Amino acid sequence: MMKLVLCFVAFFAAAFGSGDVTFIHHPKNIYFKGNEIVDQSFLTEIFSASLGFTTNQDSDWSGLRITNPFHYAEAIVVLFVDGIEKLESVKGHHFDLNTDEDEDTIWLNLERRVRNRFPSQNNTLMRVELTEGPNGLVPFYNLIGEADNTVLPDVQFLDLNVTEDRAFLSEISLLQDIVKKVESGSISRDGIPDVYWFLLRGLHAVWDLHSDESPATVEAEQLLKDTVNEMNRAFIKAYEGRVLITMITSDVSHTRQVRQVASPEATRASSVDLKAAPTYDENYPVIFNIILWFMVTFVMALLAICLVIMRMDPGRDSIIYRMTTMKSMKKEN
Known part of the structure; x- marks a missing residue:
């Protein structure tokens, strides 16, 4: 009987990816509360509402409140950590995540909304794959200029001669280069929404290689935490606090993802009310x-x-x- 239960649990974990979303910083008029599970597909609506956009769906999710319609975020900064279910060491408001949609779909939906809302404006809409190395930062460098020579962080337990460790450290060093450029004043608020989307994939390989409680893994998590804190301070200063900074962790790419078609009743039950204005005709x-x-x-x-x-x-x-x-x-x- 116990074997049957374990098999069922293993199958369920493999079928449904899980994750966590942490809102590290938000503008004064936006705050998060509670601990309700949020669908990953609904993150587009949360980001849109934070920018002051009209949302496309309603929901009963009560984790977001907007108190002042004149102090929305002017930038969305997302760090997507692939292959990891949760990193509780990062401070912020945590929500469990139902990974019902791919990360790139969320990015594309958000990018499309910003472009449709500001078709003739020079928005910064940037998605950076840190695994691609300096080549992945070309759009960012085009915006703020070339970075200085990349230097890998000093480590004690991670081994630069190990492929997995070196790949993770390379991603961290690139993210630190971005933070330094933002701190230098290369980016500033201009009243037009911007989106910065960074993908970090190397931590999962470190976990698999060293186990989740090994000194190497603990050191890797601490490096990521410190870099996230630096990124948080840099973007807050650049946008004078009017920025929503989010970290998403998801193991969906390493599990079997099952897409479900919800019934109309289930869709209505899981819909969320952001107190946003209804959609009106263009006339x-x-x-x-x-x-x-x-x-x-x-x-x-x-x-x-x-x-x-x-x-x-x-x-x-x-x-x-x-x-x-x-x-x-x-x-x-």
Whole structure:
């Protein structure tokens, strides 16, 4: 019986990837609460709402609250750590993640929304694969200039002669180069939303090689934590606090992902209300302004007519006086 239970648990873990999303920093008007599970596919809506965009779906998820509509985020910074279920050592508001959608789909949906909202603006929309080395940073270097010579971090337990360890350290060093460029003032807020999306894949191989509690793995996690803290401070300074910084960890790429088609009832049950404005037709602003200014003009004209009538003094010789006095009315009879 025990073997059957273990087999079932193993099958379930293999079929459904799991993960964690940590909101490390958020603007003053946005805050997170509770510990409800959030669907990975819903992260696009959370990021969109944080930028002040109208969201495309409703939900009962109550983990996000927006208190001030005039202080939205001007940038979204995401560090996606692939192959790891959770890193609790990173400070922030943690939510368990239901990995029902691929990471690249979230990125594409968010990129599309920003471009549709600001089609003629020079937004910074950047997705960087740290595993590609300096070649993966070409778009970033085009924006802020070439980085200095990359230096691998000093380590005690990780071995530079081991392929997995060196690959992870190379990713960390590239991320540190990015942080240094941001700290130098190469990036600043301009009122136009920006998105920075970084992918780190090397930590999973370190876990597999050394086990999750080995000194090498602990050192790797500490390196990542320190780099995330530096990245957090750099982007907060660059955008004057108006930035949403998020770390996503997911083991979905190393498990068997099963896509589920939810029933209409299930979809409604899992939908989330972000208190966002409903979607209106593109002609709504025109019609609204026509009606608004017509009513304003009508009320002002009516008020003016009333004031004129109130101030009228027809006098005893006017036609109004003669037609309304009792004497003239008797003569006519």
